[in-house]
Amino acid sequence: xxxxxxxxxxxxxxxxxxxxxxxxxxxxxxxxxxxxxxxxxxxxxxxxxxxxxxxxxxxxxxxxxxxxxxxxxxxxxxxxxxxxxxxxxxxxxxxxxxxxxxxxxxxxxxxxxxxxxxxxxxxxxxxxxxxxxxxxxxxxxxxxxxxxxxxxxxxxxxxxxxxxxxxxxxxxxxxxxxxxxxxxxxxxxxxxxxxxxxxxxxxxxxxxxxxx
Amino acid sequence: xxxxxxxxxxxxxxxxxxxxxxxxxxxxxxxxxxxxxxxxxxxxxxxxxxxxxxxxxxxxxxxxxxxxxxxxxxxxxxxxxxxxxxxxxxxxxxxxxxxxxxxxxxxxxxxxxxxxxxxxxxxxxxxxxxxxxxxxxxxxxxxxxxxxxxxxxxxxxxxxxxxxxxxxxxxxxxxxxxxxxxxxxxxxxxxxxxxxxxxxxxxxxxxxxxxxxxxxxxxxxxxxxxxxxxxxxxxxxxxxxxxxxx
Numbered sequence: 369x370x371x372x373x374x375x376x377x378x379x380x381x382x383x384x385x386x387x388x389x390x391x392x393x394x395x396x397x398x399x400x401x402x403x404x405x406x407x408x409x410x411x412x413x414x415x416x417x418x419x420x421x422x423x424x425x426x427x428x429x430x431x432x433x434x435x436x437x438x439x440x441x442x443x444x445x446x447x448x449x450x451x452x453x454x455x456x457x458x459x460x461x462x463x464x465x466x467x468x469x470x471x472x473x474x475x476x477x478x479x480x481x482x483x484x485x486x487x488x489x490x491x492x493x494x495x496x497x498x499x500x501x502x503x504x505x506x507x508x509x510x511x512x513x514x515x516x517x518x519x520x521x522x523x524x525x526x527x528x529x530x531x532x533x534x535x536x537x538x539x540x541x542x543x544x545x546x547x548x549x550x551x552x553x554x555x556x557x558x559x560x561x562x563x564x565x566x567x568x569x570x571x572x573x574x575x576x577x578x579x580x
Numbered sequence: 581x582x583x584x585x586x587x588x589x590x591x592x593x594x595x596x597x598x599x600x601x602x603x604x605x606x607x608x609x610x611x612x613x614x615x616x617x618x619x620x621x622x623x624x625x626x627x628x629x630x631x632x633x634x635x636x637x638x639x640x641x642x643x644x645x646x647x648x649x650x651x652x653x654x655x656x657x658x659x660x661x662x663x664x665x666x667x668x669x670x671x672x673x674x675x676x677x678x679x680x681x682x683x684x685x686x687x688x689x690x691x692x693x694x695x696x697x698x699x700x701x702x703x704x705x706x707x708x709x710x711x712x713x714x715x716x717x718x719x720x721x722x723x724x725x726x727x728x729x730x731x732x733x734x735x736x737x738x739x740x741x742x743x744x745x746x747x748x749x750x751x752x753x754x755x756x757x758x759x760x761x762x763x764x765x766x767x768x769x770x771x772x773x774x775x776x777x778x779x780x781x782x783x784x785x786x787x788x789x790x791x792x793x794x795x796x797x798x799x800x801x802x803x804x805x806x807x808x809x810x811x812x813x814x815x816x817x818x819x820x821x822x823x824x825x826x
Contacts, residue, residue: 484671487632488737489661489689498684502675
């Protein structure tokens with residue numbers, strides 16, 4: 369089979385648009401799922417049976433629904449526009465995983481940390497803000513890296529409601545020119561580069577925050 | 581006579597169905613050193629934790645520094661900060677250097693300026709002999725040094741009572757002495773101390789009173805010299821035999 373890379377060049381504008389949309393979707397969904405997941409994870413770390421059960425229910429429900437089901441529900445049933453449904457599906461889906469990661473981070477900080485701070489006279493909020501949260505963020509950086517990469521990969525599903533992101537454009541090239549291999553190669557390279565950039569950035573952050 | 585700085589009257593506590601403190605009566609005079617000993621699971625740590633409010637008793641009354649330890653007293657952070665506590669381990673904040681470990685509470689609880697807090701921190705580090713470790717991370721310190729920093733961190737708050745919950749139990753043998761030396765100095769300075777420990781040498785030397793607990797009860801309490809000369813109870817005699825002759 370003769371490869372024809374010119375087709376990629378021909379479609380460069382479409383691919384660039386697709387990549388831009390993928391980056392846009394990924395970045396905002398990443399920020400959103402981090403914020404929402406951290407909030408839910410912190411609630412799960414609060415004392416109290418009720419909040420813990422509520423958070424567990426949130427995590428289980430959202431984690432057990434395929435992200436595409438969420439997308440279809442938000443797009444077809446709720447009637448959001450395609451981009452909004454995409455953002456919301458990606459954010460809620462990943463926030464469940466992030467919440468779980470954050471909650472387990474809280475569980476792995478030794479009990480003495482908050483006890484020592486409470487005895488010194490700190491308020492519960494101060495203990496949370498100055499003692500627990502900074503430690504939790506250091507602990508969860510490695511598992512969060514995987515979560516962030518997952519967001520980028522999942523972003524491809526929004527093509528199913530017509531958002532013309534990277535995977536959509538690659539498939540479009542295939543259907544218009546039958547050059548599926550070339551198109552898919554470019555899309556693959558883009559996803560790999562984004563994932564590497566995330567992993568690299570997180571590794572850098574980890575080194576900066578490393579416990580000396 | 582002045583009111584004892586710590587006074588337990590008929591204190592009981594349960595964890596679920598298990599009773600961990602049974603009808604505890606205890607009086608600690610200001611400026612005295614009390615060592616609490618006994619087999620593991622006898623309620624020693626729980627008793628300490630009741631003094632600083634980490635646990636709440638379910639029956640009886642606890643008065644500390646002349647104040648009933650009720651919900652109102654326990655939510656008074658400035659009051660609580662008058663009681664310092666040193667744990668067995670894991671209590672230094674690993675994400676902060678020694679200086680920040682020492683200045684966080686003075687700044688956030690006492691409202692000191694960073695400069696004033698640092699001045700106090702330096703003084704207390706000097707007191708525990710670690711002036712050169714101001715800029716160190718906790719993970720760069722030995723276990724003994726970490727415990728001394730933990731003591732300094734409690735002292736920075738200028739507490740009136742210091743509680744020690746097995747401060748040397750997690751240490752390598754060669755580091756125990758440096759921690760006990762700091763505690764002996766503190767005892768000589770007139771600090772009120774309640775110490776849960778198995779270090780009977782320390783108890784013999786530094787304690788005024790010894791409290792022996794078993795199964796949530798105070799089995800015996802006596803002046804340290806009397807206790808070590810001849811424990812009154814058979815149970816305490818056996819305990820001392822076991823830990824002095826292993």
